Amino acid sequence: MALPLSYHWRNLFVRKNTTILTVLVIAAVVGVFTWMIGFRGAVNQSLSVAGEERKIIVLKKGATAESNSAIPIDEYNKLGQLNSVEKNPATGQPRFSPEMIIQVSLPRLADGGMTFANVAVRGVTDDAFVVHSNVKELGTRFSVAEREVIVGVAASKQFGGLNIGDIVNIGFGGDRGYKVVGYFSADGGPMESEIWGYLPSLMNAYNRTMYSSVSLRLTPDADPKEVIAQIEGPAIQLTGKTEKDYWKEQTKLTQIYLFVTGALVAVMSIAAVFAIANTMYAVVAGRTREIAMLRTIGFDGYTILRGLILESVMVSLMGGIIGCLGCAAWLEIAGNTKDMFGATTFTTMAFEIHLTPVIVVAAMIMVTLLGVVGALMPGLRAARLEVLTALREA
Amino acid sequence: MSSAEIEVSQVRKVYYKDRLEIPVLDGLNLKIAAGEFVALMGPSGSGKSTLLHLVGGLDTPTGGSVRVGDAYLESMTERERTAWRSRHIGFIFQMYHLVPVLTAAQNVELPLLLFKMAANERKERVKTALTIVGLGDRMDHRPNQLSGGQEQRVAIARAIVTDPDAILADEPTGDLDAKTSDEILDLLNLLNSEFGKSILMVTHDPKAASRSNRIVHLEKGLLEREEINPVTVRESAVA
Ligand SMILES: Nc1ncnc2c1ncn2[C@@H]1O[C@H](COP(=O)(O)OP(=O)(O)O)[C@@H](O)[C@H]1O
Ligand SMILES: [Mg+2]
Numbered sequence: 001m002a003l004p005l006s007y008h009w010r011n012l013f014v015r016k017n018t019t020i021l022t023v024l025v026i027a028a029v030v031g032v033f034t035w036m037i038g039f040r041g042a043v044n045q046s047l048s049v050a051g052e053e054r055k056i057i058v059l060k061k062g063a064t065a066e067s068n069s070a071i072p073i074d075e076y077n078k079l080g081q082l083n084s085v086e087k088n089p090a091t092g093q094p095r096f097s098p099e100m101i102i103q104v105s106l107p108r109l110a111d112g113g114m115t116f117a118n119v120a121v122r123g124v125t126d127d128a129f130v131v132h133s134n135v136k137e138l139g140t141r142f143s144v145a146e147r148e149v150i151v152g153v154a155a156s157k158q159f160g161g162l163n164i165g166d167i168v169n170i171g172f173g174g175d176r177g178y179k180v181v182g183y184f185s186a187d188g189g190p191m192e193s194e195i196w197g198y199l200p201s202l203m204n205a206y207n208r209t210m211y212s213s214v215s216l217r218l219t220p221d222a223d224p225k226e227v228i229a230q231i232e233g234p235a236i237q238l239t240g241k242t243e244k245d246y247w248k249e250q251t252k253l254t255q256i257y258l259f260v261t262g263a264l265v266a267v268m269s270i271a272a273v274f275a276i277a278n279t280m281y282a283v284v285a286g287r288t289r290e291i292a293m294l295r296t297i298g299f300d301g302y303t304i305l306r307g308l309i310l311e312s313v314m315v316s317l318m319g320g321i322i323g324c325l326g327c328a329a330w331l332e333i334a335g336n337t338k339d340m341f342g343a344t345t346f347t348t349m350a351f352e353i354h355l356t357p358v359i360v361v362a363a364m365i366m367v368t369l370l371g372v373v374g375a376l377m378p379g380l381r382a383a384r385l386e387v388l389t390a391l392r393e394a
Numbered sequence: 395m396s397s398a399e400i401e402v403s404q405v406r407k408v409y410y411k412d413r414l415e416i417p418v419l420d421g422l423n424l425k426i427a428a429g430e431f432v433a434l435m436g437p438s439g440s441g442k443s444t445l446l447h448l449v450g451g452l453d454t455p456t457g458g459s460v461r462v463g464d465a466y467l468e469s470m471t472e473r474e475r476t477a478w479r480s481r482h483i484g485f486i487f488q489m490y491h492l493v494p495v496l497t498a499a500q501n502v503e504l505p506l507l508l509f510k511m512a513a514n515e516r517k518e519r520v521k522t523a524l525t526i527v528g529l530g531d532r533m534d535h536r537p538n539q540l541s542g543g544q545e546q547r548v549a550i551a552r553a554i555v556t557d558p559d560a561i562l563a564d565e566p567t568g569d570l571d572a573k574t575s576d577e578i579l580d581l582l583n584l585l586n587s588e589f590g591k592s593i594l595m596v597t598h599d600p601k602a603a604s605r606s607n608r609i610v611h612l613e614k615g616l617l618e619r620e621e622i623n624p625v626t627v628r629e630s631a632v633a
Contacts, residue, residue, distance in 0.1 A: 001507065001508055002507065003507065004496075004500065004507070007493065007496055010495035010496075011495050289489070290491065290494075292491075293487070293491035293493075294504070295476075296450075296452060296485050297504060297508070297552075298477065298479055298481075298508045300473070388447060391487070
């Protein structure tokens with residue numbers, strides 16, 4: 001027993017304005033929802049790439065981020081005592097990647113260069129490309145003799161002046177120009193938002209004598225906790241963190257941002273349910289006699305309830321589709337990268353948001369639920385309608 | 395083509411409003427033979443619609459019994475009565491109660507959606523019903539593209555599409571002009587004489603009532619008196 005689909009479909013257009021308004025409310029919720037889920041996915045993707053347990057970042061004692069860490073050379077040399085560090089097969093020595101982080105201010109492409117972001121520049125040696133094994137060079141590497149840098153693909157998409165051949169001004173007062181000679185990827189990890197150059201050259205540009213951090217890889221049998229204890233122990237006076245923990249701390253702000261957005265979506269969803277319920281109450285009030293007639297003919301209350309839920313879900317799905325299209329259009333127009341401050345580094349992490357089929361399906365499931373919940377109370381009212389009273393109101 | 399005898403015995407109906415008893419029917423008896431056309435008259439508020447609803451199984455009596463064919467309505471559950479009603483009763487209302495967003499054909503098809511029936515057969519039946527009421531050429535019109543009389547014809551087609559045993563009409567011409575009323579009454583006469591449908595029609599209009607075989611008057615909860623219409627009785631006997 002069911003009413004024809006065309007009956008429900010055409011009824012949506014009887015109260016065109018209310019329907020359109022409800023569709024727009026739902027579209028707004030879905031737009032924010034899909035964007036947020038996409039962003040969350042990008043952050044998680046980034047973190048899972050940068051989530052190696054066997055990779056350790058060493059910082060100055062008490063430092064929370066590379067940008068406020070400085071490791072004196074003699075402390076760095078003490079790292080040689082560490083057991084369980086992966087060795088360089090060529091030399092038989094443990095492999096360390098000493099690194100230095102500085103920042104340059106670059107225009108954001110998303111707003112046409114109206115605002116600037118702090119982009120991390122990392123000084124590295126050849127060892128960095130081994131220790132950070134997910135970093136893949138796309139094109140040439142910077143030479144050690146020239147002032148050259150390579151650029152992470154996320155940074156290149158998001159910030160201006162990072163095309164091959166462009167000059168990035170680095171050093172005190174930006175007095176040294178480094179030429180962009182190549183790109184690199186990092187499996188979507190946070191390093192894709194960085195610019196890399198040769199460590200000694202960059203240290204020289206800033207008159208630095210200390211490294212910001214040292215990265216190393218553990219041998220497969222090593223226990224990260226023991227190694228970290230050794231790094232922080234009496235002999236060596238430094239701080240060690242697994243890469244996973246390090247980046248988790250760095251994205252704390254992003255996590256808060258996501259939480260707030262999530263709460264916003266929740267509040268908007270509740271508002272949407274009320275909007276739907278309100279619309280459906282109006283629908284039921286407007287169709288009281290019609291519903292009574294259908295009951296008289298022999299349609300039962302359940303069929304009426306189900307039909308109203310169907311109408312509500314149709315409206316919700318329309319909103320869902322428009323919301324998804326809106327989100328896709330927004331990503332197209334405004335760009336699908338979003339940058340966030342690292343919690344302590346004050347450098348920028350860029351995330352690339354993708355509206356995947358999974359997200360679209362999730363959005364459709366969500367709007368279906370909104371539609372069902374919103375139609376429930378008005379639908380029950382319609383199902384329990386006093387048929388005879390309604391008929392007499394004629 | 396089915397038709398059924400209707401028997402209302404000792405029916406009482408009391409409504410309650412704010413704990414106040416409102417007695418409407420007070421031990422009413424009425425028997426309608428299979429294939430008989432009865433007009434029900436009476437002052438406003440005398441309980442005509444109430445009686446119609448009881449006969450159609452839309453409501454249950456406070457006391458007494460209602461039988462339509464071999465169905466005893468008071469012994470059925472509400473669910474059973476609903477299912478029974480959809481097969482055996484055709485309702486016609488003063489205000490037509492068509493679904494505005496559906497075409498004439500779709501409106502007529504509605505009761506058939508309650509049955510397991512092939513789409514072809516539904517289509518066939520809808521066409522037949524609309525042809526009987528003279529709207530075979532208006533199948534795809536929406537109610538707002540039809541005149542009041544045409545709308546009522548569609549409603550009649552909807553009432554007969556299931557081939558019910560009885561047609562219950564509550565002031566079917568109450569909203570129509572004299573000429574259109576006549577056409578609707580012609581149609582009811584046709585359904586009665588050609589198709590043998592039992593009809594119980596509530597009306598205020600003596601002229602409309604005169605088209606029936608018998609007129610019963612409801613007053614103070616009882617049928618006060620009745621008039622046999624010799625002309626129409628003879629006609630339907632011939633048919
Ligand atoms: N649901 C109800 N509750 C209380 N009183 C009702 C209800 N339905 C009908 N009545 C009363 O019953 C009486 C008969 O109503 P009805 O059968 O509609 O009369 P008629 O059709 O003859 O005008 C009226 O007085 C009406 O007010
Ligand atoms: Mg009445």
